[in-house]
Amino acid sequence: MTAAAKITPAFDVEKARADFPILSRQVYGKPLVYLDSGASAQKPRQVLDAMTRFAETDYANVHRGVHYLSAAATDAYEAARRTVQKFLHAAREDEIVFTKGGTEAINLVSYGFLAPRIQPGDEIVLSVMEHHSNIVPWHFLRERHGAVLKWVDVRDDGSLDIEAVDAAIGSKTKLVAITHMSNVLGTVTPLQQIVARAHAKGVPVLADGCQGAVHEIIDVQALDIDFYALTGHKIYGPTGIGALYAKRVHLKAMRPFNGGGEMIREVSKDIVTYAEPPARFEAGTPPIIESVGLAAAMDYLMALDRAAVKAHEHDLLTYTRERLRDFNWLRVIGDAPGKGAIISFEAEGMHAHDLATILDREGVAVRAGHHCAQPLMERFGVASTSRASFGLYNTRADVDALVASLAKAREILG
Amino acid sequence: MDQSLRELYQEVILDHSRHPRHFGALDNATHKADGHNPLCGDRITIMLALDADGRVADIKFQGKGCAISQASASMMTEMLAGRTQAEAQKLMDGFLHLVKGEDAPGLSPDDREYLDVMSGLSEFPMRVKCATLAWHTFKNAVEEGKNTVDEGATGGSAA
Numbered sequence: 001m002t003a004a005a006k007i008t009p010a011f012d013v014e015k016a017r018a019d020f021p022i023l024s025r026q027v028y029g030k031p032l033v034y035l036d037s038g039a040s041a042q043k044p045r046q047v048l049d050a051m052t053r054f055a056e057t058d059y060a061n062v063h064r065g066v067h068y069l070s071a072a073a074t075d076a077y078e079a080a081r082r083t084v085q086k087f088l089h090a091a092r093e094d095e096i097v098f099t100k101g102g103t104e105a106i107n108l109v110s111y112g113f114l115a116p117r118i119q120p121g122d123e124i125v126l127s128v129m130e131h132h133s134n135i136v137p138w139h140f141l142r143e144r145h146g147a148v149l150k151w152v153d154v155r156d157d158g159s160l161d162i163e164a165v166d167a168a169i170g171s172k173t174k175l176v177a178i179t180h181m182s183n184v185l186g187t188v189t190p191l192q193q194i195v196a197r198a199h200a201k202g203v204p205v206l207a208d209g210c211q212g213a214v215h216e217i218i219d220v221q222a223l224d225i226d227f228y229a230l231t232g233h234k235i236y237g238p239t240g241i242g243a244l245y246a247k248r249v250h251l252k253a254m255r256p257f258n259g260g261g262e263m264i265r266e267v268s269k270d271i272v273t274y275a276e277p278p279a280r281f282e283a284g285t286p287p288i289i290e291s292v293g294l295a296a297a298m299d300y301l302m303a304l305d306r307a308a309v310k311a312h313e314h315d316l317l318t319y320t321r322e323r324l325r326d327f328n329w330l331r332v333i334g335d336a337p338g339k340g341a342i343i344s345f346e347a348e349g350m351h352a353h354d355l356a357t358i359l360d361r362e363g364v365a366v367r368a369g370h371h372c373a374q375p376l377m378e379r380f381g382v383a384s385t386s387r388a389s390f391g392l393y394n395t396r397a398d399v400d401a402l403v404a405s406l407a408k409a410r411e412i413l414g
Numbered sequence: 415m416d417q418s419l420r421e422l423y424q425e426v427i428l429d430h431s432r433h434p435r436h437f438g439a440l441d442n443a444t445h446k447a448d449g450h451n452p453l454c455g456d457r458i459t460i461m462l463a464l465d466a467d468g469r470v471a472d473i474k475f476q477g478k479g480c481a482i483s484q485a486s487a488s489m490m491t492e493m494l495a496g497r498t499q500a501e502a503q504k505l506m507d508g509f510l511h512l513v514k515g516e517d518a519p520g521l522s523p524d525d526r527e528y529l530d531v532m533s534g535l536s537e538f539p540m541r542v543k544c545a546t547l548a549w550h551t552f553k554n555a556v557e558e559g560k561n562t563v564d565e566g567a568t569g570g571s572a573a
Contacts, residue, residue: 028416110416143531351480353454354423361416370455383455383478413481 007031010308017298017393019044030363033401038183038211038342038389039367041236043297050296051238051289062288063262063279077141077288080295081278084243087298088228089219095194095251097244097278098286105229105244106177108281109206110137112254113227113246114175120146123172125203127152127160127189128379129182132372138177148172153379158185159336166197173198176205180212180228184371184387185334186317186342188216195225204250210234210242215313215389217306220245232290236391237297238369241290244281251277257281309392313341316390316399323403330412333380341390344371347406350413354386358412359386362405421534422479422541433479436491440474446477449477449551451543456483460551462494470494470502474551486532487548493528499556506549513542 017023020042025032028342034042054076060069062077078093083366085093099105114124124138128151141147150168160178169176177199181188191207198205204226209218213230220228227250231242246254256263256274265273274280301309320343324330329348347355356368367387370377377383388402431486435533440461449458458477465471472493494502496514512529515536521529535545 153530351454351543353480353541354482357422357538358419361419374455377455383457402535412419 001340003366004011008108010305011312011392013312013393013395015133016044016304017395019046020393021045021048023393026058027363027365028361031401033362033364035388035390035394035398035402036365036367037214037394040239041214041391042104042393043236043238043293044300045299047237047293047296049207051293055289059289061285065236073288077286077291080291083295083298083308084245087154087218087302088213088230088245089221090245091221092248094276094278095245095248097251097281098291099229099244099281100240100287101233101242101244102208102229103242104204105231105242106134106208107137108244108254109175109227109229109246110141111257112281113250114141114147115145116255118147118174121148121172122146122174123150123170124149125150125152125165125168125176125178127154127165127178129154129158129160129185129187129373129376130179131183131208131210132374133210134177134179134206151375153400154185154187154376155336158182158187158334158339160187160189161199162190164192165194169198169201169203171201173201173203176203177208178205179208181209181215181340181342182334182376183211183342183374183389184344184373184376184385185336186339186344187334187336188212188338188340191223191225195223199224211340211342215310215312217310226250232297235294235297236300238287238290238293241287241294243294245276247277248277251281254281256280256283260284262286263307302400304392305405313390313392313394316394316396317341317343319396320388320399320402323399324406327406327410329414330406333382333385340385341394343389344385344387346382346385347409350409352386354413355386355409357405358409359402359405362401364402364405366402418534418537422538424531424534426482426531427485427525430485430488434488436474436476436488436495437476438474439476442472443474447541447551447555449547449554451479451483451547453543454480456480456547458483458487458548458551460487460548460555461518462552462555464499464556467498469496469498469571471496475548476512479547480536480541482541482544483547484527486545489529489532490548490552494552502552502556506553509549512536513545514539 022042038123041200058072060073062074081096082093152168173412195205206227209228214235228245233239263280263283331346333344369384443461446461455517456479462473463471473491506518508518509519513535
């Protein structure tokens with residue numbers, strides 16, 4: 001190495017910020033400080049351009065026509081599936097089902113996999129920190145099939161005790177449905193251990209990866225996980241698309257969810273036979289342009305040094321904790337070791353909505369409310385929290401703006 | 415500091431939210447309803463007693479919520495005491511116009527002046543439902559057969 005060798009940072013946040021057009025806008029005459037990526041992330045130009053380019057040059061319906069554009073669109077759609085496969089390190093591309101989002105991916109498992117095999121009294125194990133999208137589909141099975149929901153508590157710091165998960169898995173357990181990363185606490189769950197414990201008892205595992213896929217590097221084969229659900233819009237891609245990874249053996253055994261075009265082999269007046277997975281689960285015209293956008297978002301992430309991105313996000317989290325330490329009127333909820341870049345807090349004498357309104361006028365976008373995680377709110381004895389969730393494009397200056405706006409809120413409401 | 419914020423969180427509002435009037439249970443309530451804002455989890459219970467003439471003889475509320483919802487409920491109970499149902503309805507209509515930044519011709523000058531602190535809400539459309547929850551819950555309380563308000567029931571929330 002020569003003395004002139006220049007050390008370039010593994011992740012250049014300013015360069016990344018330039019990829020996101022919306023970050024240069026102002027709100028209320030102030031620079032936008034977007035700390036709500038956990039609800040939905042902003043989109044880089046690469047994603048927007050890929051979708052526009054595809055729509056302008058190669059768009060048609062997929063799997064239908066024999067014409068040139070239909071073939072081009074089908075190629076793009078199937079190439080997007082291979083990108084998701086690569087992103088998740090899945091063994092086969094036909095283990096990837098496109099859905100309209102994470103919610104539909106989980107509902108697909110509920111309807112297609114679990115509903116046909118669940119008996120009254122059978123149990124589904126889930127944690128108290130699940131998002132409603134990983135609760136309500138299981139409530140459906142409770143209401144309609146007599147399934148029993150077994151809740152695993154979290155520790156006071158928001159971490160999950162693997163022994164508690166293990167203890168909840170019994171002879172009647174038919175599925176463990178667990179988040180990979182809590183959208184409120186930022187807790188990252190020990191998926192590998194959970195899968196190992198569940199499999200030792202013959203129980204499959206579904207991970208809600210809507211947050212996890214954004215911040216963690218996923219290898220579904222190494223995890224040996226049965227189902228992994230993700231959504232496009234949180235991962236810097238478009239809305240209207242998500243994906244379910246499912247082991248081939250499960251997909252083959254699953255009944256279809258939606259009925260319609262694309263998903264059949266043959267339809268007559270008397271009978272219908274279904275296409276092989278994944279087409280069996282993709283009834284109707286799929287989100288074609290969005291699939292191209294999702295692939296572009298995953299390509300964007302995979303081109304970055306993801307470990308460096310994670311380190312950057314972790315730095316933001318640490319810095320936020322440091323800066324908030326002086327605010328003794330603020331209680332942070334969730335402090336699990338190894339947590340992701342999400343910080344939820346409650347401010348003494350200030351309702352989350354009032355706080356968020358004041359922050360908003362300072363250009364700081366945070367989420368206030370129950371975050372679609374009411375059992376977790378109940379667990380921590382709060383009606384709602386404020387939440388700052390970071391994306392790869394956030395900076396320490398964003399944290400400074402958050403802290404300054406919190407001080408202002410305290411001045412007005414405190 | 416943003417002027418509209420100052421208007422929204424002015425001293426009168428903060429005082430009502432910190433020291434809500436008519437807060438607590440009403441033992442002799444003739445009408446009662448619960449209100450819920452699923453967007454933020456806020457809950458409110460309105461209890462009232464109507465006298466023989468159909469006037470609000472007594473009214474109280476309980477619940478937890480943001481400064482706007484608490485202040486609005488507190489101010490509402492202050493205003494409604496002694497009013498007939500028709501007068502209450504007129505007040506409510508006026509209030510709903512006011513918080514949306516519209517003219518409220520049905521309000522008397524005194525009522526208009528009292529409610530003026532709430533007019534700053536028109537700059538915060540996302541927060542209007544916080545202020546209207548108490549009023550809608552009151553309406554349901556006096557209309558028999560309806561006892562739950564889901565304010566913003568069509569609103570979902572991401573992540």
